[in-house]
Amino acid sequence: MPFIKQHALFLPEERILLAVSGGRDSVLMAHLFNEAGFNFGIAHCNFSLRGEESKKDEQFTSDLAAELDVPFFSTTFDTIEYSRQHHISIQMAARDLRYDWLEEIRSDFDFQHIAIAQHQNDVMETMLLNLTRGTGIAGMHGILPKKGKIIRPLLFLSREEIDVIFEEKGLSYREDSSNKSNKYARNKIRLDIIPILKELNPSLEKTFEANRKRFEELEILLDRRVNEIKTELFKEIGTDEYEISLQGLQKLDPMDTLLYGLFHPFGFTESMLRDLKNSWNGEPGKVFSSGSYDLNLDRNKVLLSIRKNNIQDNTYIEDTEMSLKWGGKTFKSSAISSNHFTLRNEASIAQLDLALLKFPLVLRRWKDGDSFQPLGLRGKKKLSDFFIEQKIPLSRKNDIGILENGNGDIIWIAGFRIDERYKITTNTKKVFIFEQYT
Structure with a gap:
């Protein structure tokens, strides 16, 4: 089929899983794949929405797979219950259930692609539906021939052309009675809107297909420009x-x-x-x-x-010998006699006078109004001002651990500065060490 080659939908030797409802479009797709000699299987979803009709659809599709001598897979969903649980429409529930299950079968049984029997009229309906709801360029090109593992090999055909082929081949299919109801938005467009538009343009499907291609190319140009701007303006800092x-x-x-x-x-x-x-x-x-x-x-x-959702609000340090995790980093505490102590001038380590500490200490995020006395200064400074001076981006403030003494004083801004009041002096007998590892 030229359309498959033109859009590189799949290679002749690949295995394709066909989603077949038993309706006209998917049944035709199965027969065309069979005539072309492709390697394929048939998958059918029973959504339990039409009682006995749904069971007959499943039996018909099973018989079709047997007739074509190809693998058959089927499943039954409680679509109404799923829609209630997830607070979505029945149509959306059916779509989610269907695509998730098809992907499971594709992956488990070594199929390379999933084929959906959508055609030009489906594209047109999707474009009109997107227009009424509001859309960007992606919504204007509607349905693409290939997206990820999903392929749509019938997009070159209109519904009228499919009807002609069916009549010529004398094929049978199952009619979905819900297609005749205009209570669904898509059916309303199909049954009420498109016939009026076709009075203005009898070649409406071809016109929409041409428009679809233009919008698809416009999206490519826009994506290219967006990527250029991103390369120019976005500086990765982590x-x-x-x-x-x-x-x-x-x-x-x-x-x-x-x-x-x-x-x-x-x-x-x-x-x-x-x-x-x-x-x-x-x-x-x-x-x-x-x-x-x-x-x-x-x-x-x-x-x-x-967003850093893994940062705890408060973690308590109960003892001088601990190892803990906070904000994706590891912290370790220890204590040592000042006689055996060597001062390390590193931002990742706090070395404090143990006698001045009141346990438990708290490792937490910063809060508005926080202040401390930075090492080397006489007066206090707000953390917000300290962050500005250190050129710390707003987005990184919540990543910084604030070590708080049991009396409420902030004693260390992890990775930056300890508090002047808790530094080691000649009178210090024992040193508390709290180190951050990334």
Whole structure:
């Protein structure tokens, strides 16, 4: 089939798993694959939505696999219960169940691809549905011939062309009665909207297919431009952590489209990005969260970082000999006589006068209002000011351990500075050592 070669859907020697409902489109796909001599199997989902009809669909599909002498796989879902449990529509529940199960069969039985029998009318319906709901360029190209392990080898055909082929071949199939109901949005577009549009343009399917290709190419161009901008503006400063020039973002044109292209992969919505844009000229420190990532406005830059959900709020140090984990780092404590002690001038280690400590100590995140007396200074300093002086990005503040004495004093900013009041002096008899390992 030329369409398969044109879009490099699969190689002739690969095994393909066909998703067959028993309806006209998927049955035709099975017969065409059989005529072409491809190596394939048939998979059928019974969604338990139409009672006896669903059982007859499954039997018909099983008989078709036997007729074509190919492997057959089937499963039954309680789709309604799944939709209730996950608070999604029945259509979405069926889609999720179907694709997850198909992928399991593909992987377990050594198939290289999953073939779905969607055609040009499905593409057209998807594009119109996306338009009514609001969409970007990806929604405008609708359904792609190939995406990951999913292939759609019938996208070169319209529904009318499929009807003609069926009549010529004299094939039988199962009719899904729910296709005649316009209570579903997609069916309403198919049954009510498209017939009116076809009065204006009898070649509507071909026109939409041409438009689909244009939008697909536009998406490629946009992705290329977004990647260029990302390479230019995103400076990687850690794992899943980037420093981004605010001035560079403010010069983007067209701004909304490019902002969305840059940050949508990290889970940020258009409304979140509008709020970000409206906050550019405000006070630094505002944080926008997508759930997985944080965007922090920090003076002349924006900091993008993955959320650190593994950081405990409080971890207690009960004894002088301990090993613990906090914020993805390991900390170890020990105590030694000052007679056997050698001072180490390293930011990753706190060496404190043990006699001044009140256990348990607390290792925690920083809080607004925190202050301490940095080593070498006479007066106290707010941690927020200390972080600014140290040029610590806002996104990294929660990664820094704050060691607090039992009396409430902050005695160490892990990795940076101890408190002047707790340093070792000539009067120190025993030294408490608290070391951070990354």
